[in-house]
Amino acid sequence: MRYLLLSFLMAFSVVAFAQKTYIYCGQLVDTKNTTMLKEMTIVVEKNKIIDVQKGYTVATAADKTIDLKAYTVMPGLIDCHVHIDHETNPNRMLAFQQNKADIAFGSIQYSKTTLMAGFTTVRDLGGSVSIAVRNAINKGQIVGPRVYTAGKIISSTGGHGDATNGLREDLMNISELNSDVVNGVDECIKAVRQRYKEGADLIKICSTGGVLSLEKDGSGAQFSEEEIRAIVTTAKDYGMRVACHAHGAEGIKRAVRAGVTSIEHGTYIDDEAIALMKQMGTYHVPTIIAGKSVADSAKKPGYFPEIIATKATTVGGLIQGAFAKSYKAGVKIAFGTDAGVYAHGKNWMEFEYMTQAGMPILECIKAATVNASDLIGVSDDLGTIEKGKLADIVAVDGDPTKDVKVMGKMVFVMKDGVVYKSTK
Known part of the structure; x- marks a missing residue:
């Protein structure tokens, strides 16, 4: 006693x-x-x-x-769009030379650099080892920000997330390279459930083409609205939100109508898409620095294949204007940079580009704290x-x-x- x-x-x-x-x-x-x-x-x-x-x-x-x-x-600060497991590099052979362990070791430095830049939380929107990186940070094994990750992205055949674009036919049929490719409602539902099983915190899809993939068009729609709705509905069942990579207006509108939580990039956003986003409460995550970075890299001979360089030059120069248009119209804005497309640690430069487009700096900081925490769903703890x-x-x-x-x-x-x- x-x-x-x-x-x-x-x-x-x-x-x-x-x-x-x-x-x-x-x-x-x-x-x-x-x-x-x-x-x-x-x-x-x-x-x-x-x-x-x-x-x-x-x-x-x-x-x-x-x-x-x-x-x-x-x-x-919170960056709502990063890729913590890679960084821009003109060596296209890296994808064939690095094992997952190599990628993971690289992520250790990227994670630390991001935290030291003041970004204590990030939303990772696509990576092969991002779930493992998140877990290692949470266990205190490596230093980095609090990570909420989508794991592997979900793409349609030939879409922005299809890693076999531009490869020869025998490589196109390698199952591992097609693990994030789906077509039709049933496959979309299964993919969301698989991401949940793997430990993802949210879902990332591509409803249009992209810039840094070997597809010829970065703006065309690449999922039907029915497919996106199936993804959103299933994700909701599993307690997950959906981030949507989208450049073209049609792909943006399909995704917004289907209920995605955020539109990433939004390069060719039009008035109808803006009205829909305001109606649905959809966030716009602009990633201006990514657009400027790829446009600059495209000027360097040999940095990108010609098909990517052409898209980077065109699309990269439009993202800041798209942000200005949606912000001034009253669309909800959350801070996101697409870190990895440019060198990690320079995330802060997005603040400069946002103010250039008309958003006062304190509103920019709010977008990187209050709005970002709301987008992720962690407002009770952060922001x-x-x-x-x-x-x-x-x-x-x-x-x-x-x-x-x-x-x-x-x-x-x-x-x-x-x-x-x-x-x-």
């Missing part, structure tokens, strides 16, 4: 005197109200924010303080610095409302209460 009482008192004392961390913020971005707050204190205990206070609260001797008085603090939220907190050196480029000067990164980058 005496031993039990002693154990209880020891446990109580650990709870009662658990160390808190007081983070002093010179400026704090209120992402919910898109305002800047001066001289604030965030109180963190373990992995949660337990209070946000005006002024610089005096900590006890037992507690820890982090001085960010010279910086602008905000919630951990704002509020009592009860997870302690994902970052800081930049400067005032982004005066110079958007300071979004690339990340000096402090905390994810889940753990500091990964510090000013000291």
Whole structure:
């Protein structure tokens, strides 16, 4: 009895005197109200924010303080469109030379780079090892952002996600290369169930052609509305949302009518598609930096095959204008960059391109926090610095409302209460 009482008192004392961390913020971005707050204190205990206070609260001797008085603090940023397991490279032979283990080892650096850039959460929209990477990060085996992944994408035959495009006939019939290709309602339903079985958090489909695949057209529709609806309905049954790669207007409209959660890219979006997206509450994830990056790479001789270079030059130059059109019309915007199409760690440049297109920087940051967490379905835990939220907190050196480029000067990164980058 005496031993039990002693154990209880020891446990109580650990709870009662658990160390808190007081983070002093010179400026704090209120992402919910898109305002800047001066001289604030965030109180963190373990992995949660337990209070946000005006002024610089005096900590006890037992507690820890982090001085960010010279910086602008905000919630951990969220990139809703990345490919954490690869990065742009002109060597087309890599796909035939790398085993999954090689790809996974490369992902270790990409993951760390992304986190150190201030992106504490990402939505991975297609990769061969992204589920394993997510699991390794969650187990603490590697350093990286919180990952929500679609695993392998779902594509139609000859579509953007068909890895056999442009290959000789015998290679086209390799089953592994066709594992993400479906046709007809039944195969669409089965593919969603398979992704669930494999451990995906969400579904990614391609309702139009793309830029970096060896198909001749990046804009044509590639799934019927009936097929997309089957995917969306099945995904909903399994508690998953659907992200849809779409450049062409018809493919966008079919996907939106069928109920996808987001349209990725949206290059040729038209007024009808915009009206449908507003009606359905569909998010637009613009990926402007991806368009600019592939257009720049297309200028380098031999970087892309001619068929890709032509599409990159055309499509890449239109994405920023498409974003401006949908944003100004009132479509919901979530921040996403298509990281991997360009070098990981430069995600912040999307903020610059978004402001160039007319979105104020605080709204851009809201798109990368509040809106992004809503799109993923994690608003209860992420997106704002509020009592009860997870302690994902970052800081930049400067005032982004005066110079958007300071979004690339990340000096402090905390994810889940753990500091990964510090000013000291």
